[in-house]
Amino acid sequence: MPTDRIIRFADFELDVERYQLRRAGEQIRLERLPMDLLILLASRHGELISRADIVDRLWHGNPYRDTENGINTAIRKIRIALADDPLKPRHLVTVKGKGYRLDGANFVSTASADAIDPSETPRSHSAVRVLVLPFANLTGDGNQECLCSALADEISATLGALGPDRLRLIARTTAARYRDTAKGIGEIARELKLDYVLEGSLSREGPRARILTRLIRCADEVQIWSRAHEPVSPGALDMLKEVATALAQDLATTLSEQQRSRLARRLPVDPAAHDAYVRGRYFWYRRVHFDAAFCAHHGIDGEDFARSRGYFETALERDPNYALGYAGLSNYYGASVVHGMFSPDDGWPIARALAHSALELDPDLPEAHHALAAVRYFFEWDWARAEAGFKEALRRNPSYPEAHRLYARLLLSAGRRAEGEVEMARAERIDPLAFQGSRAFGMILSGRHEEVVSDYLSPGHMDYSPLAYQVLATAFEVRKLYAQAVDATVEALVRCNLHARAATIRAQWDAGGYDAVLHWYRDDLLARHRSQYTSPLLIAEIYARLAQPDEMFHWLDAALAERSARLCELRMNPWFQPYRPGGRMRKIEQLIGEGRAH
Known part of the structure; x- marks a missing residue:
């Protein structure tokens, strides 16, 4: 069916597929929830939308969300973006007790909207973001679960190689998190900032397999494409290749020779x-x-x-x-x-x-x-x-x-x-769930410890992944925020089910402050070193944190001799920063970095 990609009203332009609001060619920033609501209003072609309908579409009727304030805030932000007077609105009209409608819009349809054609997307624009959900097993045979998993996996891998600058597939590790989820397409799309979701199912009638796939546009949750495919090949492997190839060719109607070669070779x-x-x-x-x-x-x-x-x-x-x-x-x-x-x-x-x-x-x-x-x-x-x-x-x-x-x-x-x-x-954009905390990790590697700390301490911070707490522990110690460093360390360990270790570190802090914590770390590492492999780089790091350079360099030499993992990132290691100006550290860095790319 056709889709309305561009919606124009006055001098505004709402590009649904690019997820942009523009005025006279200039983009207007709008947060995700107000943007979702504006797209929803625009997609109804001037029809009235009730608050209950908005709650159902944007929050899926979740009674635990503060939807009243959420709607009011979103409406207010839309009016600010549109420079619309709430007393005399030109575009966003409130019908008291009924709901809202968007007036004066001119809907511009585009051709060939019932398929994603990456070749039509200008290189200057962002790539279209697509998630392939795990396929539903409707065969009644639990042994077919691996085939359903492989189907989604193969299709995701195949499509991901087609048009890297135009088509961006969300990684399969993130897709797997949504297996058997109760979340709707809209909620998944908001969490992952998606343009499209591809979902499918596998069923069988006797010896014949039937694979149904459908493509959902996330902006308005409209199905814009579907296919039923009955592979002619009897083998499961051939079926995977056949379906992935057919689907890729259906969704990207103009494939280069290189792309065709990739599809043919599995x-x-x-x-x-x-x-x-x-x-x-x-x-x-x-x-x-x-x-x-x-x-x-x-x-x-x-x-x-x-x-x-x-x-x-x-x-x-x-x-x-x-x-x-x-x-x-x-x-x-x-x-x-x-x-x-x-x-x-x-x-x-x-x-x-x-x-x-x-x-x-x-x-x-x-x-x-x-x-x-x-x-x-x-x-x-x-x-x-x-x-x-x-x-x-x-x-x-x-x-x-x-x-x-x-x-x-x-x-x-x-x-x-x-x-x-x-x-x-x-x-992080490609695999946002598996990479929660990657931004903070990258900032630590860049030496931006103060920014990591300020981000965490800013009002309204939410629950973090174990990686984020692990990184925060480093950032807090570098910034000499020792109480917070202990809190972050304990939280990270608890999330890794190391409750006894977390309690010991808390007890060391309570008894003797951070100096006691660091000395306990040293003793723990040396005890482990006597009984099992322990990287000498770890021991060098703890002596650096204790400001004991002679011992630090002794263990750094041992790390250099064994080519310890992570030694390649010595220049980014925060514990060694105070010693970098010295000649001995510069010599170690030179030995490590002789092959460094420039």
Whole structure:
């Protein structure tokens, strides 16, 4: 059906698909809720909308929200944006006791609106944001759940590679959070700032499978496209490829030869192997999005990493030629080292070999390029080749958030702050749920500790992710806000179910202040070092925090000898900042950074 993309009234222009309000060509800033309400009013073509209808559409009838004040505030902000006098309104009219309507609008329809064609989106505009929800299993067979997961996964990966500057797929880790959710499309769209949601279902009639997909425009929750597909191929793998290809060609009617080649070339994967990989990636993501330094320092266990390894190994048992399985295992070994569970020599050489195996099986696999780039960044300290590897991964899949995030760390480490912050922001936009706290993490890497603190202490701050509290603990200590540093540390540990450790740190603070806390940290690390692998970099950090440079440099030399993980980010490490002007620290930085990209 046609859609109203541009709605004009007086000298205003509401671009629904770009989510912009403009006046005489100049964009007018409007917060999300007022914008959603304005689009809703405009989409009714001048019809009256009751307050109950607004509550139902924008809050889904949630009785626990303060919808009365919410509507009043949104209406007031819309009137301010439209320069509309509430006593003599020209555009937004209140019908007392009934509701609201938008008058005087001229609706301009666009052609070919029943498909997303990325080629029609100007490069100067933002990419269209799409979420592929997990497919519903309507077969009555629980064994088909892995196929439903693989369907959404395959379609998301396929569409994400089509038009990186025009079509932005929200990452599958975020999509998985909405499996079996009671939330409606509108609420999901508001949370993730989406333009479209693609949802689907799998059903069977005898031996025939039927896949139904539909595309929802989030601005007004209208279904603008749907297809029922009955694959002719009997194999589950062929069905995945066939549906993904058909859907991509349907949604993007003008594909380049390169895009057609990408669609035609899909790896032979047993769906059960792919399902195991997706599950492994979920647990790997869940742990890797914690602050590695905090995890290693507090000995947060690697249960999630261990579970991810089991799933990746299962994937390779099902299909020994599955390149993604090798890439996943490479990530496991590398991230386990960074989080302090293995020594570099016990992890990185294996990670490197696995990444090479993945590349041999599929030279175009973004995850394989990312895995090898991580080895070159964290272990080999070859910044030029690491940067090239991250760029290769992102060229093949610009919607790959982990590649953006790790590339951001390299850029920040290389002193290219502006570029690094842009990459970190891209990662969070693509995968906002998995990357909660990434902005604060990036600010810490950039040395913007005061901004992190002021953001947290500003009025109205809400609940944060464990990563954010871990980062806040660092920021507060750097700013000498020791009571807050203890609070953030305790909160982070409680969220990691380390209640006993959190209570001990609180007791140390109560008994002797922050100096007692730091000395307890030192004793704890040295005791662990005697019984199990503990990164010498962690011990160097605690001596730096205790202002004991002789011991600090002793352990830094040991870290340099083993090529400790995170040593590549020495220049960004806040604990060593007071010692950077000295010649000894500059020499260490030079040894680490000889291969640094410029």
